[in-house]
Amino acid sequence: MTQRKPLIAGNWKMNLNHFEAIKLVQKLAFALNDKDFDKVEVAVLPPFTDLRSVQTLVDGDKLRIVYGAQDLSQYDAGAYTGEVSGAMLAKLGCTYVTIGHSERRQYHGEDEDLVNAKVQAAYRHSVTPILCVGEPLSVRQEGGHIAYCLAQLDGALRKIGAEQAKSIVVAYEPVWAIGTGEVATPEDAQEACGALRMRLAELYDTEVASGIRILYGGSVKSGNIKGIMAQPDVDGALVGGASIDADEFAKICRFSDMPG
Numbered sequence: 001m002t003q004r005k006p007l008i009a010g011n012w013k014m015n016l017n018h019f020e021a022i023k024l025v026q027k028l029a030f031a032l033n034d035k036d037f038d039k040v041e042v043a044v045l046p047p048f049t050d051l052r053s054v055q056t057l058v059d060g061d062k063l064r065i066v067y068g069a070q071d072l073s074q075y076d077a078g079a080y081t082g083e084v085s086g087a088m089l090a091k092l093g094c095t096y097v098t099i100g101h102s103e104r105r106q107y108h109g110e111d112e113d114l115v116n117a118k119v120q121a122a123y124r125h126s127v128t129p130i131l132c133v134g135e136p137l138s139v140r141q142e143g144g145h146i147a148y149c150l151a152q153l154d155g156a157l158r159k160i161g162a163e164q165a166k167s168i169v170v171a172y173e174p175v176w177a178i179g180t181g182e183v184a185t186p187e188d189a190q191e192a193c194g195a196l197r198m199r200l201a202e203l204y205d206t207e208v209a210s211g212i213r214i215l216y217g218g219s220v221k222s223g224n225i226k227g228i229m230a231q232p233d234v235d236g237a238l239v240g241g242a243s244i245d246a247d248e249f250a251k252i253c254r255f256s257d258m259p260g
């Protein structure tokens with residue numbers, strides 16, 4: 001089976017200005033060592049306004065932390081006030097960009113077509129999408145969560161060929177577990193991540209599917225990461241609230257050193 005290096009990505013959401021960003025990344029770099037980075041890829045996803053400062057710090061100090069943005073425009077340039085293009089993110093050295101986060105879908109009305117257009121935009125500029133999917137509580141209560149997530153995956157990957165899909169990161173984030181303290185059980189995470197991988201195999205092939213990293217997100221903390229990461233189809237975590245505390249985020253990144 002393909003070896004998938006775990007990815008722990010911190011989505012800061014709309015938190016921390018560029019001074020605070022520098023402080024957090026410095027603290028994180030101090031808390032982690034080369035052995036940690038050999039085992040886990042560590043990414044931070046700050047607000048747009050912090051990216052240049054994070055880039056300067058990462059490049060200047062040759063840190064092994066990678067970084068990315070939380071969104072991008074579907075367009076490459078032009079009269080789109082307030083938007084940030086994939087080309088701009090690439091120029092800032094962004095490795096990743098989250099696309100289709102439930103907060104974008106919910107508060108900014110992002111639908112499947114827009115998510116798909118953004119995935120294509122990210123690939124045009126060689127920025128790797130972290131594609132978020134996940135069901136709201138009502139859907140889970142009705143038992144439709146797997147079908148819901150698979151439909152989101154299908155929609156997002158339209159017109160994306162195997163060569164591009166190989167590098168995508170998918171994040172399963174049940175909406176009811178985001179910022180609520182209500183973490184999905186490791187079994188819930190495995191059920192969804194396993195189903196997503198099977199669908200990736202149907203859309204592409206088994207080799208492509210077995211190389212794609214699928215993350216879990218939703219109230220991840222140092223106290224629950226170990227159990228989640230023990231699941232065979234979970235390859236990392238997209239961490240929200242706990243990622244703006246450097247010590248806690250570093251502990252999450254070191255999940256493999258935890259006892260039990």
Ligand SMILES: O=C[C@H](O)COP(=O)(O)O
Pocket residue numbers: 011101173177178179180181217218219220238239240241242
């Ligand atoms: O992108 C991260 C997720 O929305 C999870 O956020 P959370 O860890 O605060 O629940």
